[in-house]
Amino acid sequence: MLNFWQSLQKPIIALAPMEDVTDTVFREVIRSVSESDALHVMFTEFTSADGLCNEKGREFVATRLHVSETERELLKATNTKLVAQIWGSDPVKFHESAKLISAMGLFDGIDINMGCPVKKVVKNHSCSDLINHPEMAKQIVVATREGTNLPVSVKTRIGFSSIVTEEWIGQLLEVHPAAITIHGRTRSMMSNGLALWDEIGKAVQLRNQSKSSTLILGNGDVDSHATALAKVRDFGVDGVMVGRGVFKNPWMFNAVDKEISxxxxxxxxxxxxxxxxxxxxxxxxxxxxxxxxxxxxxxxxxxxxxxxxxxxxxxxxxxxxxxxxx
Incomplete structure (x- = not known):
């Protein structure tokens, strides 16, 4: 397995997968105004494993995995890694989706969405609802990894209706994902209130105690490069994923703040x-x-x-x- 996560210089800074936001165009725009060494990983929009495994619907769903030629050139020139994110609840379809994504030859990794709080996906036992079904979640990680030679990571939260950071992350660490990105809110919190970075810090401690090689990235309330570095310093994460913070400042992936004219x-x-x-x-x-x-x-x-x-x-x-x- 070619695990790019282990070769990245720390701290790792990533742009989060966001629905109707992080298509190939937005990724190229952000990459074009960011320093090479201040943005290391980007993600696609989340893509349905069920859709990818459906021959009739695959063409439509696969647009979420489109990578333009100009973006490919920019990623190569800046050594930026691109990860395809998928979601669903059926391990078999994750396995098949992983094979399809690998065959595209466009991506450096595959990420499993275990954090989206949207009701229409949660009701199908997908995304953040997998926190309530850890055995299924572990089966999905294993099945995905068996379908690809790319590193498999997970993006999740600190709980569903209540905080269960250590129990939940402990379960995920058992199946050794390449990286776990933890949004410091429960599903019930949605995007409200401050992200609970102390909980993310607990996950780091748990990882360290277990002597796992899985990287831990934190996510939530990061709106500047300086804030990202502060989170790394204060909570011991291997990196930070930026989501809505990029909306405040698309130029935030630069070590020195720019005066934006x-x-x-x-x-x-x-x-x-x-x-x-x-x-x-x-x-x-x-x-x-x-x-x-x-x-x-x-x-x-x-x-x-x-x-x-x-x-x-x-x-x-x-x-x-x-x-x-x-």
Whole structure:
């Protein structure tokens, strides 16, 4: 097994998998404004193992695993690792999905989603509900690993309805995933309240006591490179995964804080729109882009008016025309 996790320089900084966010376009945009040594791993959107194993639905689901040629070149040039994340509840389908993903030749690892709190996936005993079914969760890890030569990791939480960090992480460590990323909230907390980093620290201690080689990454409330390094120092994690924090500052994956000018923000939204149009063409859903306008266009006079006009656009061409006239 080619385990890239063990070869990465620590602390490891990763961009989290996020639904309708971390497609190939957004990953390329973020990678293009980040230092090579300040962003090490990126993840796809979470992809259904059931969908990948369904011949009729595979083509649609597999768009979540699309990697553009320009992104591939950028990943290679910056030595950034790309991990495909999958979800479901059937070990057999995880095994088959792992084989399919490996055959693509696009990814450095496979990650299993055991943390998403969304009701429609939880009700199928998937994602964060696997915390309630540790034996099934362990079977899924083993089945996935048997279907691939890529390292298999897990992203999860500190509990479902209550905190069970040590019991739950202890179960996962028994099957030796390459890495475990722990979001410091329970499923019941969703994204509310402060992430409980002391619980993530407990997982690190448990890993150390068991002398496991599994890496532990922490996730929650990280919105700057400095904060990421502080979490590593204070809680002993091997790295940090950044999720919503990137929305506050897309340039956060740089060791030195950059002064972000108005023009830099405009240039980045133009880059994103153009890449989206080139990559997805008629398959793209322009409404997905609208969530990014607030991320890029803020912090300068007139930003709100720009965003308002862009929110009323119907396609990429309209949006680019509006920006050109401003």
């Amino acid at each position: 108005r023009q830099m923000r405009i240039d980045l939204v133009v880059k994103h729109i153009q890449l989206y149009d080139t990559t997805w063409k008629e398959k793209g859903n322009f409404n997905v882009l609208k969530r990014f306008f607030k991320i890029y266009l803020n912090g300068f006079d007139g930003a709100a008016q720009w965003r308002d006009q862009l929110m009323h656009c119907k396609n990429c061409g309209e949006a680019l025309n509006i920006i050109e006239k401003m």
